[in-house]
Amino acid sequence: MIIKIGAIKNVAQSKLFVISLLIALVLGALPFILGTYQTLLLAYGLIFAIAGLGFNLLLGYTGLLSFGHAAFFGVGAYAVAFAARDLGIKNMELLLLTGILSTFFLSVIFGIFCSGLTRIFFAIMCLALSQVVWVLSNKLYSITGGSDGMSVKWPSILWFDEYSGSGAFHRFIFDYYYYVLVIFCIMVTLMWLLCHSPFGKVLQAIRDNETRAQFVGINIKKCRFISFVISGSLTGLAGTLWVPLTGHITPESLHWPFSGEILFLTLLGGFQNFSGPIIGGIAFTYLKAYAVASTPYWQFVLGVALLLIVIAMPRGIVGLFSSLIARFTSRSERG
Amino acid sequence: MTLLETINLKKSFGENVVVNDVSFNVDDGEVVSLVGPNGAGKTSLVNLLSAYLTPDHGQILFKGRDITSLSVSERIKIGIARSFQIANLFDELSALDNISLSISARSGKTYTFLSLADRDTGVQNEAGNILSLFGLDDKSNIPAKELAQGERKLLDVAVAYALKPSFLFLDEPTSGVSTRDKAKIMDTISSAVRNEGVTAAIIEHDMDIVFKYSDRIVVIADGRIIADGPPENIRDDKDVISVIMGSQGNEV
Amino acid sequence: MDIFILQVLNALFYASILYLIASGFTLIFGVMGIANMAHGSFYAVGAFVTAWSLGFLQSRGVEPWLLVFFLPLGAIAVAILGMLIEPILLRPFYQRAHEYQLLLTFGVLLIIEDGIQMIFGSDPLLVDMVIAPFGSLQIFSFRYPNYNFVVIGTGLVTAFLLWALMYRSRFGVVLRATSQDMRMASAMGINVGKVYVLAFGIGSFLAGLGGAIIVPTQTAVVGMGLEALIIAFVVVAVGGIGSQLGALIGALLVALVRTAGVHFVPEIELAVLFLIAVGVLLWRPTGLLGNAP
Numbered sequence: 001m002i003i004k005i006g007a008i009k010n011v012a013q014s015k016l017f018v019i020s021l022l023i024a025l026v027l028g029a030l031p032f033i034l035g036t037y038q039t040l041l042l043a044y045g046l047i048f049a050i051a052g053l054g055f056n057l058l059l060g061y062t063g064l065l066s067f068g069h070a071a072f073f074g075v076g077a078y079a080v081a082f083a084a085r086d087l088g089i090k091n092m093e094l095l096l097l098t099g100i101l102s103t104f105f106l107s108v109i110f111g112i113f114c115s116g117l118t119r120i121f122f123a124i125m126c127l128a129l130s131q132v133v134w135v136l137s138n139k140l141y142s143i144t145g146g147s148d149g150m151s152v153k154w155p156s157i158l159w160f161d162e163y164s165g166s167g168a169f170h171r172f173i174f175d176y177y178y179y180v181l182v183i184f185c186i187m188v189t190l191m192w193l194l195c196h197s198p199f200g201k202v203l204q205a206i207r208d209n210e211t212r213a214q215f216v217g218i219n220i221k222k223c224r225f226i227s228f229v230i231s232g233s234l235t236g237l238a239g240t241l242w243v244p245l246t247g248h249i250t251p252e253s254l255h256w257p258f259s260g261e262i263l264f265l266t267l268l269g270g271f272q273n274f275s276g277p278i279i280g281g282i283a284f285t286y287l288k289a290y291a292v293a294s295t296p297y298w299q300f301v302l303g304v305a306l307l308l309i310v311i312a313m314p315r316g317i318v319g320l321f322s323s324l325i326a327r328f329t330s331r332s333e334r335g
Numbered sequence: 336m337t338l339l340e341t342i343n344l345k346k347s348f349g350e351n352v353v354v355n356d357v358s359f360n361v362d363d364g365e366v367v368s369l370v371g372p373n374g375a376g377k378t379s380l381v382n383l384l385s386a387y388l389t390p391d392h393g394q395i396l397f398k399g400r401d402i403t404s405l406s407v408s409e410r411i412k413i414g415i416a417r418s419f420q421i422a423n424l425f426d427e428l429s430a431l432d433n434i435s436l437s438i439s440a441r442s443g444k445t446y447t448f449l450s451l452a453d454r455d456t457g458v459q460n461e462a463g464n465i466l467s468l469f470g471l472d473d474k475s476n477i478p479a480k481e482l483a484q485g486e487r488k489l490l491d492v493a494v495a496y497a498l499k500p501s502f503l504f505l506d507e508p509t510s511g512v513s514t515r516d517k518a519k520i521m522d523t524i525s526s527a528v529r530n531e532g533v534t535a536a537i538i539e540h541d542m543d544i545v546f547k548y549s550d551r552i553v554v555i556a557d558g559r560i561i562a563d564g565p566p567e568n569i570r571d572d573k574d575v576i577s578v579i580m581g582s583q584g585n586e587v
Numbered sequence: 588m589d590i591f592i593l594q595v596l597n598a599l600f601y602a603s604i605l606y607l608i609a610s611g612f613t614l615i616f617g618v619m620g621i622a623n624m625a626h627g628s629f630y631a632v633g634a635f636v637t638a639w640s641l642g643f644l645q646s647r648g649v650e651p652w653l654l655v656f657f658l659p660l661g662a663i664a665v666a667i668l669g670m671l672i673e674p675i676l677l678r679p680f681y682q683r684a685h686e687y688q689l690l691l692t693f694g695v696l697l698i699i700e701d702g703i704q705m706i707f708g709s710d711p712l713l714v715d716m717v718i719a720p721f722g723s724l725q726i727f728s729f730r731y732p733n734y735n736f737v738v739i740g741t742g743l744v745t746a747f748l749l750w751a752l753m754y755r756s757r758f759g760v761v762l763r764a765t766s767q768d769m770r771m772a773s774a775m776g777i778n779v780g781k782v783y784v785l786a787f788g789i790g791s792f793l794a795g796l797g798g799a800i801i802v803p804t805q806t807a808v809v810g811m812g813l814e815a816l817i818i819a820f821v822v823v824a825v826g827g828i829g830s831q832l833g834a835l836i837g838a839l840l841v842a843l844v845r846t847a848g849v850h851f852v853p854e855i856e857l858a859v860l861f862l863i864a865v866g867v868l869l870w871r872p873t874g875l876l877g878n879a880p
């Protein structure tokens with residue numbers, strides 16, 4: 001009996017593995033088909049997918065809604081800008097390290113404040129803390145450039161450096177896309193493992209029933225804290241990857257409406273699924289890019305889209321598709 | 336040998352004294368029933384003993400050691416577990432995962448981050464065994480929220496049982512279950528508990544079950560212990576029976 | 588001394604506006620558990636509608652002292668907006684997770700923020716002509732516009748009316764019953780839908796009123812709602828979310844802190860404010876006057 005379940009799971013898991021591999025291959029082939037701009041957009045999409053994945057560890061798996069994740073994203077980006085400007089670091093690997101360490105420390109600090117709270121109180125605490133960071137980024141002109149922000153040059157990637165001369169933009173986007181793709185694949189794998197590990201189950205248990213989790217001997221605060229730190233660091237990693245691509249960072253990326261956008265993309269994909277925020281991150285990037293390109297009132301378009309999404313597919317894109325597939329397979333089984 | 340002892344335990348909510356000066360003890364390996372009318376303070380007593388509530392007054396000793404100030408998780412570590420009167424489960428998780436969670440928490444696997452939970456055959460097999468012990472093996476992949484009322488109560492008990500406690504509190508394990516299934520469930524629980532030598536305190540309203548399965552009966556009314564003894568003695572004590580039965584009359 | 592009195596008056600003025608915004612927010616949260624992300628935008632709509640209408644009326648030759656009576660237009664417009672949004676947009680989602688209401692109201696926020704620009708353009712609007720008819724008061728060495736006292740008074744009167752509504756009226760009983768247990772209230776024969784739409788309408792009206800009465804003294808600018816929402820969050824977090832008295836005390840505290848902050852640490856005054864909110868949440872997660880849910 002038990003062995004049988006194990007076998008079924010193994011089949012399902014190897015299926016998943018094959019599908020993921022195929023998707024990764026397609027993602028790897030796309031830049032050869034797409035133009036530079038589309039490749040750039042896709043890179044943004046993957047980056048926001050990483051941000052959403054981090055955010056959803058808290059929302060979907062731990063049951064905590066953070067309204068301050070912009071702080072991690074923004075600080076990850078600012079850390080890169082500082083390291084590049086003040087320490088003269090040009091190497092992306094070192095910049096990544098700086099970004100990850102900075103957001104890790106920030107998440108630890110936020111986590112200490114937040115992990116004792118739940119529900120709206122947790123959300124407000126995250127919001128208040130992130131707003132402190134936002135205010136500082138705005139007011140400390142001499143360091144951050146205030147609301148003008150800071151610009152960031154293209155870093156060197158691995159052994160490829162010096163993106164200059166003709167075609168540099170294209171080459172950088174092309175190389176950087178693969179850089180992001182590899183990190184994306186690693187992070188998706190790690191997070192998938194995490195979500196299906198004993199610790200991942202513990203988080204879901206806490207989400208479902210805090211009291212009972214306590215009564216099986218789980219240290220709830222500690223688990224929430226760990227989840228928070230992983231979540232914040234991952235969203236921070238997204239910010240770190242994002243800034244070389246935009247070349248510019250302003251306090252807007254730390255401001256609370258940006259936290260709202262992270263929530264938006266996660267729910268767009270669906271927060272009850274592992275893959276929801278991944279799809280959501282990519283879809284949101286395209287949605288926003290096209291809205292911004294087609295009208296000055298792109299927020300209006302996003303808002304309408306948001307309402308339509310919530311009304312028409314409350315479980316997100318992934319939820320919609322999985323219920324469609326379920327309906328389809330049950331029909332084909334019957335007939 | 337005395338496993339658990341309470342000394343003058345007291346708890347009130349405002350004016351309402353719900354556990355009043357309760358002193359009693361439970362021996363190693365005993366199966367004790369806690370009975371009494373609705374609102375007598377049985378659940379509150381268990382809440383005190385499992386650290387869900389803190390007493391206003393009094394002491395709790397476990398294996399001779401004062402555990403009054405220990406937290407929930409510390410009490411679980413020394414082997415005190417409980418189930419709940421209203422099934423208290425991880426609703427989105429499967430029945431099997433509900434149990435595996437107890438097992439991995441017990442065996443210190445909570446902080447395992449990068450290995451698949453369902454590949455841990457040790458935990459999976461043990462969870463499967465416990466599920467079949469409670470007759471739930473065909474429900475193993477069903478989310479707890481989709482189980483029937485009686486199955487949820489059983490799973491609730493199984494989650495506590497999977498912690499391998501030396502002392503197990505069961506708060507009305509058969510409430511919400513049809514009379515016919517009650518005996519089956521109690522048979523299951525009783526044999527599981529006795530085979531493992533677990534000491535148990537069971538809150539129960541059905542007196543037939545109480546008389547059949549317990550070594551000793553403790554009767555509580557208005558927060559006080561009004562009788563304490565083997566089933567035969569309680570059965571013959573007319574006054575006590577009328578207190579308990581009065582409540583059953585109310586219930587029906 | 589003069590400066591001190593001036594600062595206190597300014598703090599009270601600001602507190603009054605904050606209270607209007609926060610009391611509406613906390614009312615909506617208290618009754619139906621929705622953290623209305625669009626609440627700050629409601630405040631902005633109130634300001635823009637009032638500013639635009641008064642400007643329009645003035646251009647048609649209406650006397651400034653008459654214009655005063657049209658100040659509440661913004662509040663009424665927002666109340667109508669709220670009473671449309673609640674039943675149409677929010678009501679179908681009460682059974683679902685709270686995240687959806689948050690997301691829906693966030694969508695409304697996005698729409699309103701751009702909608703304001705589409706309708707009113709992006710030039711700031713100011714209607715300071717209604718201040719003059721009220722005259723001003725000589726306090727020691729400075730003159731203080733009487734209109735500011737009107738704003739402070741509006742806050743006080745609103746606080747009293749809300750209290751009377753909640754604790755001295757039949758509707759208040761119904762409102763409190765519904766906020767405690769919606770299902771029970773519905774079983775008792777209360778028309779929960781009606782209560783919700785009225786509560787949402789009143790809450791929206793309050794935000795709109797805040798915007799309507801501030802616009803003679805401050806320009807209505809794009810983005811004013813975003814800051815208002817966040818400050819309202821701080822007010823209710825400090826005071827206790829869901830508590831009306833908490834909103835009043837929170838508004839006073841926040842106004843005092845900000846006024847003092849602008850005076851002493853102008854650079855990081857907002858940061859200080861958020862840190863105070865953090866401190867209160869750590870010390871009492873439910874705020875100064877909130878009761879544990």
Ligand SMILES: Nc1ncnc2c1ncn2[C@@H]1O[C@H](COP(=O)(O)OP(=O)(O)OP(=O)(O)O)[C@@H](O)[C@H]1O
Pocket residue numbers: 348351353371372373374375376377378379380420
């Ligand atoms: N958290 C609480 N706050 C206030 N009063 C409480 C609380 N918990 C229990 N009580 C009161 O304590 C008294 C005892 O309740 P308890 O649940 O312990 O009774 P019980 O013996 O388990 O009853 P039942 O057989 O109905 O489960 C009751 O009067 C109840 O109302």
Ligand SMILES: [Mg+2]
Pocket residue numbers: 377378379420506
């Ligand atoms: Mg009970």
